[in-house]
Amino acid sequence: MTLLHTFKETLKPCGSLSSSSLLRISSTQELEPPRKPPKSSLSQQLKRLDDSYFLSSKHEYKISETQVEDSNRGEDDHKRGIKFEEEKHVEEEEDEDDEISIEFGRPGLNRAEFDYTGPYEPLLMSSIGEIPIIQVPASINCRLLEHQREGVKFLYNLYKNNHGGILGDDMGLGKTIQTIAFLAGVYGKDGDASDTSVLDSGKGPVLIICPSSVINNWESEFSRWASFFKVSVYHGANRDMILEKLNARGVEVLVTSFDTFRIQGPVLSGINWEIVIADEAHRLKNEKSKLYKACLEIKTKKRIGLTGTVMQNKMSELFNLFDWVAPGSLGTREHFREFYDVPLKQGQRVTAPERFVQIADQRKQHLVNLLRKYMLRRTKAETIGHLMMGKEDNVVFCQMSQLQKRVYQRMLQLPEVQCLVNKDNPCDCGSPLKQSECCRRIIPDGTIWSYLHRDNPDGCDSCPFCLVLPCLVKLQQISNHLELIKPNPRDDPEKQQKDAEFVTTVFGPDIDLVGGVSASESFMDLSDVKHCGKMRALEKLMASWISKGDKILLFSYSVRMLDILEKFLIRKGYSFARLDGSTPTNLRQSLVDDFNESPSKQVFLISTRAGGLGLNLVSANRVVIFDPNWNPSHDLQAQDRSFRYGQKRHVVVFRLLGAGSLEELVYTRQVYKQQLSNIAVAGKMETRYFEGVQDCKEFKGELFGISNLFRDLSEKLFTSEIVELRKDSNIHEKKRSLVETGVSEDEKEEEVLCSSKPETEKPVLKDLGIVYAHRNEDIINGGGATTTTTTTYQTSQNNNDDDENVKRADRKKNKRKSCREEEDMASSNREEKREKYKMLAEFKGMEILEFSRWVLSASPFDREKLLRDFLERVIQL
Template identity: 35%
Template sequence: MSDFRSIQAGDILSLRTSNGASEQIGSRKRQLLDIEDDDYERTASTTSCGDGIRLSWSSDSDDRRSVQNMREQAASVVKRGKRLLARKKSRHEESTTVPTYINARRQKFDQAIKDPHNLALPPNYDGIPDLSHDVLDAEDVRPQFKMAPNGAFQDIWLSKSLGIIPAPIAQFLRSYQVDGVAMMHEKFVYQQGMILGDDMGLGKTVQVIAFLTAAFGKSGDSRDRLRMRLMRRHERWYPKVLIICPGTLIRNWERELNTWGWWTIEVFHGTKKYDILSTAKQGRLEVMLTTYKTYDIYESEINLIEWDCVVADECHLIKESEADITKAMAKVNSLCRIGLTGTAIQNSYEDMWSILNWANPGMIGDKKTWIKKISKPLKAGQSHAATWAELKLGRSTAASLVTNLLPRFFLRRTKALIADQLPKKRDMVVFCPLTTLQTEAYANYMQPGDGQRFAKLVSPCICRDKKNLDPKCESCRTAKSDQNEHFFRKCVNSLHLANHLAYVIPRNEDSPLEREKAMAVLKQCLPDKWQKYYKRSPLVNYADPELCGKWKALQNILKLWKKNGDKVLIFSYSTKLLNMLDTLLTSNGNYSFCRLDGSMNYEDRQKQVDKFNTDSNMFIFLLSTRAGGLGLNIVSANRVVIWDPNWNPTYDLQAQDRAFRLGQYRDVEVYRLVSAGTIEEIVYARQIYKQQQANIGYTASNERRYFDGVMGEAEKKGEIFGSKNMFTFDKENVMLKKIVNKTNVAEALTAEIAGLRVAEINVDEATTVAADEAEVKHLLEDDTNKDLDDEVAKKNFMNLTRSDKSRKSERTDPITAILNHVGVKYVHNNSEVIGSSKVEEEISKKALEAGHEGQQVRPFEASDPGEFFFRPPMDVRRRQFNSMAKVFGFKSPTDFALHVERMRQHERRDLLEEFYTTKLTSIELR
């Protein structure tokens, strides 16, 4: 690889412009199947059909059509199962090595590019007169947009890869998009792979189309319609591209390609698949679109073609290295593999390894090495209980990953680049209390010792009397399977109870087995009341606010939003929950709504989106998190409700971005509903954990270390991992609030020990009254310093009242009043929990500078309060709050409380820092 990477762009340019060189570039003719067309007869697949017939393509057109029909039948529903089973067995037996045909192509290309003419430069159109005329008609170019362009109408020269983004497209690209196009085209020229990991909504699709335009040497005008046919006539090399994406995005890709240029596109779907493959083989298409599912089924046939580039949209779908689709995608017959995803790291760092390894097979080492050198150090260093040595290794590994490895294969930009073009977004997490009836049911279902019992799933072998379950023992396998089933059922029922008790009430449409299981759970949850709810109609149960704490809050919020003219998206991963909401909204009659879920075909889904976007009277859109959270543009909505958190944080983030994206002109408010004290808190806490891990992997961020636990480490389950934590019910407290407070206290005391300024302490931002934030030990309990109060009051009055005047028109948030009314005690902004703090930055800096002495000591060890959370007595907090009101020039504590309620969390923090810093400074001077 070093032979061609050392070639400079100027050297290639000089070769292109030398005598006769331009005629040589692109003259090579690529044979799709490494055989001549005239004597073409090749076995299309090594997999036998269900009837044992082995199929081949013949040179005779009639025979070929007959064979295609037979192959189409072989892929029918009847025989597809057998093919998939055989393929799965084959894949299971395969090693993780790169396919031989990929290695052969790589060796051939590396050898060829010792002559730079053989790089995958744009096709050579010299000597083709039909393409040499100028296009003067402004309407004969694409795209045609009414909006103002971002730049001048001129070509953009890609100096590193000798490509050109034509002016009709270039004028509408932002500078960061040009950078993305440049990197993709450079990888294409050298036939390498990469991942474009831009944040959702930054235009990854447009960047790919601009890159393909440069790769095909197109001009962005009507001449592009002629290029493929003329290049075939002159027997010159011309690219072929395969785009694989989720089914929901097929039509979007087709539409965008036709918007931004002239393309010959075929969709590999439906009944004409083999006609399309024949078309591709003959070089009569430019882009073939297909879905991951279809590709998985027809992988061997599709990979008979040597694709010049394969684009995998939403490539995080191949993150599981042992999944069938991942193994199938590893066989993609292309050296240039471009992956698109806004969420390269979803659950673990191994996700990133999978997609990077797909893009550049074998270039980043094996998975075991990745886990040892990257995953484990990063996770260990992020633990609240990490030692100085673990923190140092974790932070240094992150910096090395982001600085040295990723830039070669991975490009990611965030929405911060277009923040000035987007409205504001608030991502609020609401910890809803269970109703009295829900609390009773949940407590009855969570039997004492459940968590401990599931934590010991490994039991003595029944037949061999060993300590651990033996995978070779049939009795052990059966026992393990039963235990896993019981564990899974416990998780599902716990989540159901946390959302709506109607989940566990048997319904007539359920199967006898489902009714029996539901009845058992209902009787366990409500042993004295089950008959009452079993006999009631489903509609009555759905509408009963005592069966669902979330609905108790949401129904009042919906009334407010309806009055304000807002439009609302409600996401849930449960279609059963969507059915309940559907019934409630229908019976209510006051709310117009649409619905989208996985049972609908792609055309019907788009119709529902169009209906919601264009009908101003449409108020609510019910969506499945999985089906509706990807690829849809619903910017007509400005309110988003995530009914139930998902174990995978990216699903919830993608759902939000249906409304918060370019084209949105109203501020967006997101409300995630989490049932306090239940398993849902664990689900959301793990979202925080995974989001922090992703930030570390992307940017080497020094994230705040909230959690003791380390994912995947059996001995370090901490507060959020393991079945014991999952099946513990704390009806009195919000677990996450305690964890955040613990971190606040630890950071505060560590900062004091390390000699940091108290003003740098990020105190508790979660409570609704400023006095509750005085929970660190060094804050004064005696606030009788009246002289100090007067001194500070004069200093701060003008600044604070100036800020208050800017808020005079603001009223107390009515949402807060509604949530307080239904008993919500804790709400926080997700974006303010994620990220670093001043103290964590200083601790991480110190860890990187430290020597080996004392490295096994934990940074928080001397300051960790364990289970003790300092909370001054109420009378002390009341005095402090009154003192703050006076210091900042308010007439009464009530006025000050109303002011604090309107403040953002970072403003509360700044207020407290200034107050206590000034106080401590005054004390030190005495």
Template identity: 30%
Template sequence: MGLGKTIQVLSFLGSLHFSEMYKPSIIICPVTLLRQWKREAKTWCPSFHVEILHDSAHDLSSKKKQSDSESDYESEDLLDSETEGKKSSRTSKKWDPVIARVVRSNSGLLITTYEQLRLLGEKLLDIEWGYAVLDEGHRIRNPNAEVTLVCKQLQTVHRIIMTGAPIQNKLSELWSLFDFVFPGKLGVLPVFEAEFAVPISVGGYANATPLQVSTAYRCAVVLRDLIMPYLLRRMKADVNANLPKKAEHVLFCSLTKEQRSVYRAFLASSEVEQIFDGSRNSLSGIDVMRKICNHPDLLEREHSSTDPDYGNPERSGKMKVVAEVLKVWKEQGHRVLLFSQTQQMLDILERFLVTCEYNYRRMDGVTPVKQRMVLIDEFNNTDDIFIFILTTKVGGLGTNLTGANRVIIFDPDWNPSTDMQARERAWRIGQKKDVTVYRLITRGTIEEKVYHRQIYKHFLTNKILKNPQQRRFFKARDMKDLFTLNDDGNGGSTETSSIFSQVSVDVNIVGAPDSQERLSFQAPVAKDDNSKIGEADNSDPKGKAGDDNNNGELDEETSILRGLFDAHGIHSAMNHDAIMNAHDEEKLKLEEQASQVAQRAAEALRQSRMLRSREGVAVPTWTGKSGAAGGPSSAKKKFGSTVNPQLTSKSSEESLNGYDAIRGNAFPAGASAGKALSSAELLAKIRGNQEKAVSDGLVHQFGTPASTSNSRAGSVSNGNRSASSSSVVQPEVLVRQICTFIQQRGGKTTSASIVDYFRDRIPSKDLPLFKNLLKEIAILEKNPSGSFWVLKPEYQDQ
């Protein structure tokens, strides 16, 4: 989001027009973005004949305010339908000239909304468009919605969806979007859900069986490979955007006494019992709990909204935090965006801002469409406006609000992309200051459960679009888990902290009173899509001045969090970026590094074998001390190519060649075996000494003794163990050990054999390297008799 999707699409359409390949096209977008699209089209494609098909002059003041239903959370779908739904066939005729002008023009571009497309389907669906572009295309994520079915009937094969959130809740949404772009590519929905959606979702829980986890991984890989050719996904680091840093923190607020009392009373009420019995809709109960978390007065809005004390900040834990934060940010000269899910909560926040005499602006679903861009431009261009309060659905879609550098998300949404969209209003191209985002979560309540659901959905998205091997944290739970209160006063830890504290030390910023030292935190860069940006910032020509500014930002945020924690305004704070990157970026980096090391080691072995093959079999191989074949040119000039047999016993103990080890360990020079061995015993002795030589090499390199249960070569002395414990791993040596092990078994062996032999010899930290080395020198071949690792031809005995 904020990476120039609008400009990129317009540039593409403009290039088609320049190449005389353009036909009249249609762009469908949310009502808030109509004028933004027209303005950008005039800027980037001035030759286009742009028309807006929307009754923007419609008097929204006559629109009845959102009804007092049990769910008061604003919906863009509802806003569009209420704004535009009161159309008739008679009034739709006025759009005929507009449509005709666009279709007749060789440079016609029609911009309309999803609801207008639904209402005027009989006019717009019969036209053969050059391109159909859906901005904020996740609007058609419901595959059975009327607007989705109408969009899929557009007469064109050239279809583009623009969205920053292709998966918001479940995989069927991805199917719906993809079925618009490439109908039938993912089959029909029932088959897709049975074969992909269900296995991937089930395998994403922490209590999934190994089979379910493996199945989910395989299905995710197949699905990713199917959609990737038709998906252009860019992060901010990919376009090398010169963005400032972003720090995003989750502040866990405590309930006030009034909130806790009301919350517990509701959990013990008959309404909750009816929800458990199935006689009452659970969403109504969830909405009640979310209102209590925001402010308990919301439950009495109808009766006490005119009371002067209505919305008192002292009765809301989150409002007390907001009051303290805004006071500090005002003094520091920052500008703020404050997002909430409901208009009702904005009413309370607005009363608070008036009381504090803050200069503010407000935008929500009842704001006339024509005034929305005026408000946005006024905020961006006027430094005197301190704070802009918005509903997440209206203010969080496609708008550019880079005039602010501080963002507060007052209450979380079930949909992670909704909060992410809100955050991206400020942290986007054009922002010049470091951005700080505070997510307010009331700990132990339904809000913390909502936040967990956000994280789960984020991991599900990454499982398909980024990394199929996602770590699993959450367990499948029932409805009763939502209707609980895990609040034990100021002590203890949050459930979120318990889940993710194992991931990284960077997760917890401010914790319980016994962890005060964690207050000296460092604001992290957003690792998921801006890691390269952070590196670029270090080379800022401003030099030390830039560093001083960054340090000042850190000191400011440290001071704010310290003050909130000391005043018991917040229970704890966590690093949101570290949580969202809990799929273990370090492991991915380690795998990549191990792969590079393995490739270098395999190449070194290949070159070494080539050098050795230039000499005859009668020339001893270079061991580092003796021999000549395959060694450096200087080694061939030294004397000593003929070795005294009396000296071989010492060198054989250090040799990694099995046949040299036989003489040193079994038959020292001048010694007698004491008994003649049979040929079978002799061969067994040779094989045992060969394997012991390999084992000794591994122990020497890794300091890990062979297990007596897995090795037939005996044990290693404690002295040798301690002496080798600090040895540095040499991939070139390790790859030779793997190669020798497979060669001794005829050039191929099973995975079980490799695991059994090397399991207790390779430290866990070197397993990625071992795995990549194995893949470099051998191929896993599968046949009816089983699977075998077979050495590549260049590593076979010659």
């Protein structure tokens, strides 16, 4: 029966060729984008498109002119028309907008490429000779991409070794599909009516725990990919009926929400589950939560976590997640903290001694090697980057309006804020105690404090630290829009009254400029941008994008901010859709489909919280995040609504921050967290920017501690100074090393330009109300040279000096651009060579290491023969 089943499986038709052993010539023509993407962010993609995938650096494939003219003769003629030609250098032309003039997918210039869709051969998960044969059904296998097949094999290896692990792919890479394919293979499903039940195979049922917002998504994906599974949802009013069905062995896969499992954990934990899968597993980051404790009671060892953000805020979250999927894999909690957590954070300090840096590097590599046993982590760039046109993540610091600055300053002078800032100072009464422990523990005259403690005039146990969060919220609201701090009509009358008192205090003599203390109902006032720095910048950016046919996703964490932005869009006459927490679940997909399909829809307003998971908005190529979140994963997930499989255009992201406000500190903490995650999870080398160390009172630095949270940054460019200081340090180190090696002055200047940026550029962003901007990937990833565009608050400089500075900056910019392009080309060539080498090894039937040894020992004739045979095979296909 096993041999018959295997024979039947191999006869099933599949949709395409194998990426591991077969090649094809694509005959489809890609639609040319309406507007070319910026050259600065797509140089690597362009080089990959213009160079050959398959040949050595001296040759490339090219379709002959005769073949182009006869392109309708059929695919066989196209294959026979492939020939070699000596490599030619492609000259790039720049227009005034610095855009790329290279055409994409021109008719008749089809290139040979990999086919990353399903293979002809079965996808075997079991080892050669292993009985029974475990393989993915052909109906699923033929639709999997290459990275998804690798993910399925990884999941099976976890299962076979009787322990759990993490599938940590980026959002949009198909973690759900890989899981379903893995389950279908493990349970021997092939889509026939004669399939036996999961329970008849001697295995237990499968439990899937996920956010309630994606329960329907799991149901629909099982229905689409593996309808032969008996799937039930344990959520809502019919839980008792589903539980009876489960006990009667009538359920193979049970899907439930995190909230339901947290409450019903004792009931569900008593069942002998074969496999437990936690979707969005980063929800298990807090070891003190009831959800985490409930999940620890699950008996099976085969626990699989699906998440694109393995670590969000701190190292302890990483330990908690892995201690659930594979208990004991990272040792004890105390061992992990002392051996990994503390050294990695201490080694990332900008002034850390060299010995600390070396220890951190050793521990980092040790941790990465350990995590590889239990985690498969892939990014879009590594997997489907060749199918997409790239993403550019810009962080834009918008100058607050003069009114915003005055209100922000008055907020910092409130008694509550001053109490927090001076909490560690000696008390004025002469007591040896600190102010926060003596006379300034409570603030009866404070508007915010009096409302928080309206039922307890003596204060609470955490006073005055209970004021931190409310004060931070007020500062962020001022940075975004002044209307947000006004009383909310939906609140109770007492809170509205206290908010009115607060507004009166912080606005002072400017109260009439914003229409009084009550929430404005005037459409024209709310849609006006004069008192909001971010909206002034957004107005000009959107006007440019809309005129060029771009579609925009506009995110905000605040529903009230969405209301204001909605009025702004109406005033400007833009066609838009909106999705927030009040949008019914059954209407959300129709809103998404309408936006993707309708050319008239220009903007999609989305709440960062309610935007949720599973929204695929690939028709948009501009993403605006109006207000940043302390958790960097929230902003990254918002970006991925557009930048995912199926996106045909270059995606540009704009994160808007209030310059000189608390939002700069929010962003720099995001950088700190992302860098720490890259170090611990991916083993990357990150630039050391900060002196502060999280959860370390000895090194609060510039990032941590209450005093930093409420520091006045209005006269500074806080983020710019940190980045520039580190950049200057790198330049001096570079020059010193060049002097020691005897490099001439001219060569030294050119070399330094290739590794840095000009000191100051023309303030070209001034008209947009932007004082500073940079690309997030330049700051986060790898400590390379940063490419920033800066402008200062002082703009009254001599015109002649300005002109000379502009010319000098342009010369340096051109040199730097040339250096950057050379570096991108070298990097692209290295990646292409690796792919070619891998293909030749597979064609030879060898592993990479074995093939490397063969190449070293083979004669030139044997190498040339291998290349000729490989190319003949390509042409035949």
